[in-house]
Amino acid sequence: MSVVPTNPFARKLSAFIDLSDEELGIVENIHQRRKHFFAGRVLVHEGQKDPATYVLVSGWAISYKVQPNGERQIVGIQVPGDILGLRSLLTKRSDQSIEAILSIQAAEIEVFDLVEAFMKTPRVATAILCAASQDKAIVVERLGSIGRRDAEVRIIHLLLELCYRLTSVGLGTKAGYACPLTQSHLADALGMSPVHVNRVLRKLREARMVTFRDGFVTFTDHDRLAAYSRFDPDYMS
Amino acid sequence: MSVVPTNPFARKLSAFIDLSDEELGIVENIHQRRKHFFAGRVLVHEGQKDPATYVLVSGWAISYKVQPNGERQIVGIQVPGDILGLRSLLTKRSDQSIEAILSIQAAEIEVFDLVEAFMKTPRVATAILCAASQDKAIVVERLGSIGRRDAEVRIIHLLLELCYRLTSVGLGTKAGYACPLTQSHLADALGMSPVHVNRVLRKLREARMVTFRDGFVTFTDHDRLAAYSRFDPDYMS
DNA sequence: CGGGCGCTTGATAGGCCTCAACGTAAGTGG
C-alpha cells in the first residue's frame, strides 16, 4: 500500500480497492474543476434537467426530496469524499435536490473524464461502483432504521454511521467529530419532529452516551454505545 | 421499435432503451440457466458469501433485513423482470435475504456472461444500469414514504407503485393486478404493524378506493386515487 | 437593536402499537 492520500475521495476509494500510484493519479485528475458554494446553496433542484455531478472535496451536503405535503425527507448526507448526484449521469434528470450545509468545495465530474477513467483502469471503475453500492446500502439501512427502530436507536445509529464514514476519510475518531447538522436536519433525515429529536438528544446527553452540541458530536464510550444500540458497520463495507 | 418481447426482463429493459433484435437476443442469452424455487424458499441469506444473482422470470420475491430486535424490514419487492441480488456481484457478500413469495422461476446470471454482454453491447449495459438505478430510486421513494407520510398514503403509494411496475412488464392494468403479498408483507415493507395495515385496508375498501383481497388488488378509480394520494410515478423512469 | 434561526421545554393530543380473542380457509394425518 502506498502512502495514505490526503484527498478524501482517493482515500475513500482506497478503502475499497488498494490503488496504485498511477491509479491514484487518475482519480486525482477526475476532480480538477473545483467549484465553491456557500452554505445553504442548492446545487441541484428536484426535477432539474442535466444536473452536474460532483465529488465533495470539503464541507457537507444533503440530498432531499420535498413531499407534496411540504415536509422534507433527507435521503442522503454527504461528507468529503462522497459523490453528489451520480445517478443523474444516467437519468439526465435529478429526482432530488442537493444543498450545501457548510460552505463547500466540490469538483465537477465530466462524463467524458469518467468514461475515460473507466476505460483505462477497470480497478478505478470498480472502486467507484463500490462507492455507489455503499451509497445504496446506506439508504437501505436507513430505511430499516426508520421502519423498525425507535427514535433513540435511530439517532444513535445515524451518529455512529457518520462517525464511521468520517473516520474512513480522516475527519473523525471514535471519540467524535465535527458535525454541522442541525437538530432539524436529523429530524428530516430520520422521519421525526425536531422537538422530539431535541428530547432524545437531551436524554442521550444526560445518560452520558453521546453529546450533540455546538457543531460537535462526542462519544463518551463509542464501543459501549455501539453494543447498546447493536450497531454493526458491516453494511458499509 | 421491434415487437414487444414477452420475456419480462427484456420488456423491462426495452422500456429504458429501445433495443435492437440482436441486443434482445443477447439479453435473452443472459438467462439460460433457469431454476425453480418453491414458495417460501430463501434464495439468499443475510451475510451469505458469494451468493448468486438472478433475473426473476415468474413469481414474486422479497428482499429483507432482520433487525436485532427480531423485526423484519422488507427493503425490496421484486416482480417478474427484476434482478435479484445485483449488488452482491460487487460485494461478494449479501447484506440482505431474498425469499420467494410464490413458487418462482429465476435465471441465474453468471458474472462472465454479464461482463461479456457489457463489452459487446454498451446499450444493454446502460439498460441494466438503468434498472439498477430505478431500483435505488424505489428505495429512496419508500424511505420518503415511511419517513414523512401517514399510513393511508403509504399503503396507497406502494400499491400504485406495484401497479406501475407490473403494467410495464404486462402483468397488470390500471384496473388492478394479481398480488401474492399478505397484509404482514405490507406491514414489514412499510414499517407498520399488521393490525394497522388491516384497519387501513378496510377503510380504503369501504371508501371504495382500493380493494386488497384474495390475492388481487383492484382499483375502483386508479386516476382519482393517484390524484388523491398525489402519486407521481416519475421517480421510476 | 430588531429579527431570524436554532435550541429548549411544557402541555396536550392523536396515530399507531400491543395484546388478545376469534373467524375462516387450507393442509395434514389418522
Next chain:
DNA sequence: CCACTTACGTTGAGGCCTATCAAGCGCCCG
C-alpha cells in the same frame, strides 16, 4: 371424512410513543 394444525385476516380495548402547538431563551448578523 373428521380432528387437528397452521396461516392469514378481523376486530376491540387500552396505552405508549411521538407529533403538534406554544412560549421563551441565546446567539449571530444586517
